[in-house]
Amino acid sequence: MAYALQMSEVEIARYRMMADRARATESELWEAAGIAPGARVADVGCGPAAVTAVLGELVGPSGSVMGVDTDPNALVAAASVLEQAGVSNATVQVGSADASGLEAGTFDVAMLRHVLAHNGGHEQQIVDHLASLVRPGGAVYLTDVAMSSMAVRPPMDFFDEVNAAYATFMGGRGNDLNAGLLLSDRLVAAGLTVEIFRGSFTIMPFPSGMRPPAWAARDAMAEAGVLSPDDLIRWEARFEALDTMESRPTLFMPGFVAIGRKSA
Numbered sequence: 001m002a003y004a005l006q007m008s009e010v011e012i013a014r015y016r017m018m019a020d021r022a023r024a025t026e027s028e029l030w031e032a033a034g035i036a037p038g039a040r041v042a043d044v045g046c047g048p049a050a051v052t053a054v055l056g057e058l059v060g061p062s063g064s065v066m067g068v069d070t071d072p073n074a075l076v077a078a079a080s081v082l083e084q085a086g087v088s089n090a091t092v093q094v095g096s097a098d099a100s101g102l103e104a105g106t107f108d109v110a111m112l113r114h115v116l117a118h119n120g121g122h123e124q125q126i127v128d129h130l131a132s133l134v135r136p137g138g139a140v141y142l143t144d145v146a147m148s149s150m151a152v153r154p155p156m157d158f159f160d161e162v163n164a165a166y167a168t169f170m171g172g173r174g175n176d177l178n179a180g181l182l183l184s185d186r187l188v189a190a191g192l193t194v195e196i197f198r199g200s201f202t203i204m205p206f207p208s209g210m211r212p213p214a215w216a217a218r219d220a221m222a223e224a225g226v227l228s229p230d231d232l233i234r235w236e237a238r239f240e241a242l243d244t245m246e247s248r249p250t251l252f253m254p255g256f257v258a259i260g261r262k263s264a
């Protein structure tokens with residue numbers, strides 16, 4: 001089933017923001033997994049390569065990062081993000097998360113960020129494939145959400161409505177928006193030893209101009225009949241009003257990380 005979130009400038013800005021936050025909050029975990037100068041890293045479901053670019057910087061000229069994604073629009077954005085970042089040791093290509101075309105057994109780390117929640121029913125196939133990509137002693141690094149705990153305070157009805165419509169839409173596609181809760185189980189089922197399974201909330205002022213993932217899926221949601229044209233107009237006006245609020249509401253975003261190691 002086609003990926004439902006559309007690429008746009010707003011989406012790329014959201015990915016960049018998430019990549020910056022990941023770098024700030026996960027660097028110790030990245031290091032524990034084996035992301036260091038000289039490492040060979042796969043970034044599966046790389047999207048617009050915001051994280052790929054950061055990884056390229058961290059592994060340095062003696063290392064390399066290979067990103068794959070099925071969405072051609074994401075790959076176009078990725079090429080430009082990598083060029084703008086001046087990262088020359090990272091490349092991106094078309095590939096699916098459960099059959100990437102990358103060379104098996106050759107990566108120090110295979111990373112998968114926010115992909116499982118879009119692949120209901122195929123999650124284990126994907127994690128099994130990632131396990132096949134890493135060398136003996138290498139690591140699979142997974143991160144995903146538990147969207148049911150995403151919140152904003154003070155409460156905003158329309159924000160909850162948008163997210164509820166997204167949950168209905170994704171559930172209808174067989175996707176699990178709480179895929180983050182099962183990361184450790186997926187690694188164990190792939191034959192890996194779980195070294196770290198951790199969850200935390202990103203708590204931040206709601207950035208002006210930012211939209212939740214549901215917003216990037218609005219066309220697909222409208223097509224699926226989970227929102228009406230009136231909903232869209234109303235929500236757009238509310239987002240625009242939110243953008244100009246002087247006192248920023250607080251956004252709470254839950255995220256999980258798990259690292260599984262292949263025996264040496």
Ligand SMILES: C[S@@+](CC[C@H](N)C(=O)[O-])C[C@H]1O[C@@H](n2cnc3c(N)ncnc32)[C@H](O)[C@@H]1O
Pocket residue numbers: 003015018019044045046047048049050051068069070071074095096097098112113114115118119
């Ligand atoms: C939410 S984005 C995350 C992008 C990136 N990993 C990050 O965290 O910045 C999910 C990406 O995974 C890609 N994707 C989803 N399912 C995929 C699959 N089965 N194979 C390859 N890519 C996939 C989508 O096209 C999208 O670009």
